[in-house]
Amino acid sequence: xxxxxxxxxxxxxxxxxxxxxRAGIRNLxxxxxxxxxxxxxxxxAELVEEYLRNxxxxxxxxxxxxxxxxxxxxxxxxxxxxxxxxxxxSCCCYDPGTHGLDKAEDxxxxxxxxxxxxxxxxxxxxxxxxxxxxxLWMAKHFPKSRIRSVSNSQSQxxxxxxxxxxxxxxxxxxxxxxxxxxxxxxxYDRVVSVEMFEHVRNHRQLFQQIFNWLNPGGxxxxxxxxxxxxxxxxxxxxxxxxxxxxxxxGGTMPADExxxxxxxxxxxxxxxxxxxxHYGETSEDWLRNLDQNKSAALRxxxxxxxxxxxxKIFHRWRIFFLACAETFAYARGQEWWVSHxxxxxxxxx
Numbered sequence: 001x002x003x004x005x006x007x008x009x010x011x012x013x014x015x016x017x018x019x020x021x022r023a024g025i026r027n028l029x030x031x032x033x034x035x036x037x038x039x040x041x042x043x044x045a046e047l048v049e050e051y052l053r054n055x056x057x058x059x060x061x062x063x064x065x066x067x068x069x070x071x072x073x074x075x076x077x078x079x080x081x082x083x084x085x086x087x088x089x090s091c092c093c094y095d096p097g098t099h100g101l102d103k104a105e106d107x108x109x110x111x112x113x114x115x116x117x118x119x120x121x122x123x124x125x126x127x128x129x130x131x132x133x134x135x136l137w138m139a140k141h142f143p144k145s146r147i148r149s150v151s152n153s154q155s156q157x158x159x160x161x162x163x164x165x166x167x168x169x170x171x172x173x174x175x176x177x178x179x180x181x182x183x184x185x186x187x188y189d190r191v192v193s194v195e196m197f198e199h200v201r202n203h204r205q206l207f208q209q210i211f212n213w214l215n216p217g218g219x220x221x222x223x224x225x226x227x228x229x230x231x232x233x234x235x236x237x238x239x240x241x242x243x244x245x246x247x248x249x250g251g252t253m254p255a256d257e258x259x260x261x262x263x264x265x266x267x268x269x270x271x272x273x274x275x276x277x278h279y280g281e282t283s284e285d286w287l288r289n290l291d292q293n294k295s296a297a298l299r300x301x302x303x304x305x306x307x308x309x310x311x312k313i314f315h316r317w318r319i320f321f322l323a324c325a326e327t328f329a330y331a332r333g334q335e336w337w338v339s340h341x342x343x344x345x346x347x348x349x
Contacts, residue, residue, distance in 0.1 A: 128196025
């Protein structure tokens with residue numbers, strides 16, 4: 001057994017202190033940057049072009065069932081322990097004066113709707129709705145709009161629709177579908193997506209589909225985490241690829257400029273960035289909530305696992321949140337961050 005494998009196994013048993021796990025994660029960040037050749041503009045440019053050549057030959061998304069099981073078929077009760085009041089399972093916004101996870105969720109949802117240029121009465125399609133934080137927010141704040149949200153998880157659909165019924169919303173529909181097979185039966189004024197495009201490989205194909213789904217003059221807003229210069233896939237190629245194996249199978253880390261290269265007929269109207277510190281703080285809050293609710297989390301995992309396996313799953317989630325926190329906080333949040341893009345389909349002349 002290698003030293004890396006031993007370190008991982010001990011960490012999954014809760015036998016490695018956090019400061020050592022954090023140091024190991026920062027070391028992996030350095031290793032990733034070396035692989036991205038960030039200190040060599042010529043080599044990095046070739047990596048960027050090679051990535052595009054490869055993904056243009058790929059299916060729209062890969063390993064969707066595995067990725068779904070890793071995150072989205074975990075019981076909603078677990079996320080109630082870890083996330084904020086809106087169950088927003090994505091980066092939150094810690095603007096100056098915004099303190100605490102609940103307020104950071106609210107701020108992120110407000111900014112998302114503002115930057116997407118949402119207006120009451122629009123036909124809105126949301127791709128990848130998670131546990132419904134944005135879906136339910138839109139349903140409340142845009143009561144005359146019709147909102148269709150797409151998730152690859154049946155349990156998410158059941159939770160969101162149940163919550164919508166409790167709150168008296170009748171303008172929201174949730175569809176369970178794999179993005180590879182989803183074909184809407186109408187066109188939309190807005191397409192919005194928060195941290196779903198990271199589960200896609202062939203973004204050029206997705207942008208072309210969205211272009212076809214939008215009405216003339218319609219807009220796409222997408223929120224993604226990204227690297228400042230280099231796109232790369234999450235693939236299990238060695239023992240260091242713990243994240244790819246357990247939490248992000250088939251995923252992609254897009255470069256900040258990637259969508260500008262492959263947006264097809266859509267035109268960029270505006271872009272924004274949140275430094276990585278926002279996701280760092282989000283992840284630290286998730287970790288803090290998990291630790292404060294350890295006993296309850298273990299009981300949830302023990303519903304269908306042995307006590308020993310439940311403890312391993314608990315510690316894997318801790319490592320996942322630690323990894324997110326350290327990665328996005330790396331280099332003061334200036335290496336990996338969150339980008340927002342607003343694209344528009346030209347109106348008919």
